[in-house]
Amino acid sequence: MIFSTLFNYTAGIIIEKYQTQYNGNKAKIVLIISIVINLGVLVIFKYSNFLIENINQLFNGYISPLNFALPIGISFYTFQTMSYTIDVYKKEIKAQKKFVTFAAFVTMFPQLIAGPIIQYKDINSQLESRKITVDNFSYGIYRFVQGLSKKVLLANNIGLIWEQISSSNLSVLSMGEAWLGAIAFSFQIYFDFSGYSDMAIGLGEMFGFHFRENFNYPYCSCSVTEFWRRWHISLGTWFREYVYIPLGGNRKGIYRQLINIFIVWFLTGFWHGASWNFIIWGLYFGILLIFEKLFLFRWFSFFPRWIKHIYTLFFIIISWVIFAVSDTAQLAEYLKAMINFNQITNSSFLYYMESNYLLLTICAIFSLGIIKFNRTFFKNQLSDGFFSIIKIASLVILFVINVSFLVGETYNPFLYFRF
Structure with a gap:
C-alpha cells in the first residue's frame, strides 16, 4: 500500500507535468507504465499462485508457488489509484501535490x-475541505448500525443455512435443499456486502465524506442488465468508465460491442478472485447480458413484470452458486442437485424450512424493499423530540443486539477476504 501510494502520487504529478508542457506522448508513456505496474503488483500478489498452478497442470511443470500473503484491500486501492492516474491523464482532475492528502484517499x-x-474525482474537494455536522454524524451512525445489522443479524444467520447445506453430501441433496441453500447464500451475500457498504458510507458521513450508494435493491430487478445497475454500483461504474468505454463501448457497431461486453465480464469475474469459478461466473453474466441485448429486450415488453422478475432471480440465484463453490467438481454436483426432479423434497428440506421460515421471510422483505424506513413519513407523524427519542433508542437497542450476537456467535465469515 505504501508503494502503491508513493508510485501513483509520483505518476500523477509527472503525467500532469508533461500534459502542461503539451508533451502528450511522454504523458501517455508514463500512464501506460503506471497501469502496467499497478496491474503487475495485483497479478503477483493475487493471481501468481493461480497462474503457476495452471501452467504446471498444462505443461506438467514443477514451478513452486510464490505463496505471497494477499495485502488487505489490494483490489480496491489498486483500482482507485489507477482511476486517479487515468483521470489526471484525461485532464478531468488536477494531480494532488500534497502527499498526505493523496495518502488519505488511498488508505480511506x-x-x-x-x-x-x-x-x-468524487471526493477530491472533500479531501481538501469538508464539514462535519450533527445531522451528518447522526445519519452516519444510522447507516453504520443499519449496515452492521444487515451483516450480523441477517447475513450471518441466513449464511448458516448455506454453510450446512453446501457442506453436506451433495450426491444425496434434494432439489428443494439445493435451491434453499442457493437462496440462503443469495441473501447472505447481499446483506453481507450491502451491509459493509452501509457501514462504509456511515463512517464516511461521520468524518465528513459522502460516498456514492453501492446498492439499490438489486433483487427487485426485472432483467440481468438492471440487476448490474443496482448491484455493486461502484464496480460497474469503474469497469464502464475505464474498460468498456475505452474499448469502444457501443460506438463501433453491435459485434464490437458484444466483444467489449465479453471482455469486461471476463475481467469482472477474474477481479473477484483467482479461481476458475469466478471466471465462469463472469462469463456467465457476459453471455446473459449479450443474450438480453440481442434477443430478450425485444420480447420483454410483452411479458408482465412478475415473469421478468422471476426470470432474473432464477439466473441470479444460479450465479451465486457458481460464485460460492470454487471446486468445479463440487459446483457441477451442486448444480445437478438443483435440477434433481427425482427427489424434490426430503426431511432435511422440511426441517430447514420449518426452522428458518421466519428468517427467510424477513430477508425476503428487506432485500426486496417491501418495507423501507421512511424518515420523512415518521417525522411528519411524530413531533421532532419524540421522533429523535424513538430513533436514538432503536439504534442503541439494535447496536446492543449486534454486539451481543458478535460476542456470542462463532460464525462470522468475511466473504470478501479475496479482495
Missing part, C-alpha cells in the same frame, strides 16, 4: 476492505 479506511470503490 471506512471502505478500504470491502468497498465501495471510490474515485478521486
Whole structure:
C-alpha cells in the first residue's frame, strides 16, 4: 500500500507535468507504465499462485508457488489509484501535490476492505475541505448500525443455512435443499456486502465524506442488465468508465460491442478472485447480458413484470452458486442437485424450512424493499423530540443486539477476504 501510494502520487504529478508542457506522448508513456505496474503488483500478489498452478497442470511443470500473503484491500486501492492516474491523464482532475492528502484517499479506511470503490474525482474537494455536522454524524451512525445489522443479524444467520447445506453430501441433496441453500447464500451475500457498504458510507458521513450508494435493491430487478445497475454500483461504474468505454463501448457497431461486453465480464469475474469459478461466473453474466441485448429486450415488453422478475432471480440465484463453490467438481454436483426432479423434497428440506421460515421471510422483505424506513413519513407523524427519542433508542437497542450476537456467535465469515 505504501508503494502503491508513493508510485501513483509520483505518476500523477509527472503525467500532469508533461500534459502542461503539451508533451502528450511522454504523458501517455508514463500512464501506460503506471497501469502496467499497478496491474503487475495485483497479478503477483493475487493471481501468481493461480497462474503457476495452471501452467504446471498444462505443461506438467514443477514451478513452486510464490505463496505471497494477499495485502488487505489490494483490489480496491489498486483500482482507485489507477482511476486517479487515468483521470489526471484525461485532464478531468488536477494531480494532488500534497502527499498526505493523496495518502488519505488511498488508505480511506471506512471502505478500504470491502468497498465501495471510490474515485478521486468524487471526493477530491472533500479531501481538501469538508464539514462535519450533527445531522451528518447522526445519519452516519444510522447507516453504520443499519449496515452492521444487515451483516450480523441477517447475513450471518441466513449464511448458516448455506454453510450446512453446501457442506453436506451433495450426491444425496434434494432439489428443494439445493435451491434453499442457493437462496440462503443469495441473501447472505447481499446483506453481507450491502451491509459493509452501509457501514462504509456511515463512517464516511461521520468524518465528513459522502460516498456514492453501492446498492439499490438489486433483487427487485426485472432483467440481468438492471440487476448490474443496482448491484455493486461502484464496480460497474469503474469497469464502464475505464474498460468498456475505452474499448469502444457501443460506438463501433453491435459485434464490437458484444466483444467489449465479453471482455469486461471476463475481467469482472477474474477481479473477484483467482479461481476458475469466478471466471465462469463472469462469463456467465457476459453471455446473459449479450443474450438480453440481442434477443430478450425485444420480447420483454410483452411479458408482465412478475415473469421478468422471476426470470432474473432464477439466473441470479444460479450465479451465486457458481460464485460460492470454487471446486468445479463440487459446483457441477451442486448444480445437478438443483435440477434433481427425482427427489424434490426430503426431511432435511422440511426441517430447514420449518426452522428458518421466519428468517427467510424477513430477508425476503428487506432485500426486496417491501418495507423501507421512511424518515420523512415518521417525522411528519411524530413531533421532532419524540421522533429523535424513538430513533436514538432503536439504534442503541439494535447496536446492543449486534454486539451481543458478535460476542456470542462463532460464525462470522468475511466473504470478501479475496479482495
